[in-house]
Amino acid sequence: MFAKSLGDDGAELRPLEPWNAEEYLAHIDRSRAYIGRFIALADVATDLPSARAFLQAYADKQAADSGRIYGIHLDGTLVGGVLFRTFDAAAGTCEVGCWLEESAVGRGLVFRAIRVLVDWAVDVRGIHRVEWRADTGNTASLKAAERLGMTREGVLRGSSLHRGTRRDIEVWSVLAPEWRKHRHE
Numbered sequence: 001m002f003a004k005s006l007g008d009d010g011a012e013l014r015p016l017e018p019w020n021a022e023e024y025l026a027h028i029d030r031s032r033a034y035i036g037r038f039i040a041l042a043d044v045a046t047d048l049p050s051a052r053a054f055l056q057a058y059a060d061k062q063a064a065d066s067g068r069i070y071g072i073h074l075d076g077t078l079v080g081g082v083l084f085r086t087f088d089a090a091a092g093t094c095e096v097g098c099w100l101e102e103s104a105v106g107r108g109l110v111f112r113a114i115r116v117l118v119d120w121a122v123d124v125r126g127i128h129r130v131e132w133r134a135d136t137g138n139t140a141s142l143k144a145a146e147r148l149g150m151t152r153e154g155v156l157r158g159s160s161l162h163r164g165t166r167r168d169i170e171v172w173s174v175l176a177p178e179w180r181k182h183r184h185e
Contacts, residue, residue: 024054066088067085079109
């Protein structure tokens with residue numbers, strides 16, 4: 001178990017593992033309506049077995065080196081998270097994602113946590129392309145991608161079915177050389 005400080009405000013990044021299912025479910029229950037506006041995460045963990053199964057799926061992805069999930073904790077409380085939704089070291093590509101409780105918005109937590117993930121992916125694992133996908137209506141997520149120095153590549157029209165409605169998804173990315181240059185500016 002590790003915890004990586006995200007600054008001097010009590011924010012930490014920690015792995016989310018199956019044994020964290022109760023904490024994870026309590027977090028989702030506190031923020032289900034807010035988180036569920038744009039992503040299916042809130043619909044996946046509806047009880048303790050489904051929360052544990054979701055976290056186990058990411059434990060399995062980590063064991064297969066195809067994904068990882070981390071919780072953002074503020075003063076010891078789980079308030080959000082970041083993940084490698086996909087991770088393909090052989091191809092040099094991955095997709096990052098995030099979510100937060102409404103009470104944690106506006107503190108730069110996602111920005112700081114995603115920087116940790118992208119730094120590790122690029123510097124340690126040799127990832128060349130990091131993607132970010134977000135619902136076109138999720139302006140906070142799109143602003144985060146831009147702030148991270150990513151480039152908007154386009155819109156996948158009607159590509160996501162969320163709660164019975166077809167949604168457009170924006171694709172953003174940053175390449176390793178761009179990341180290295182941007183983070184030092």
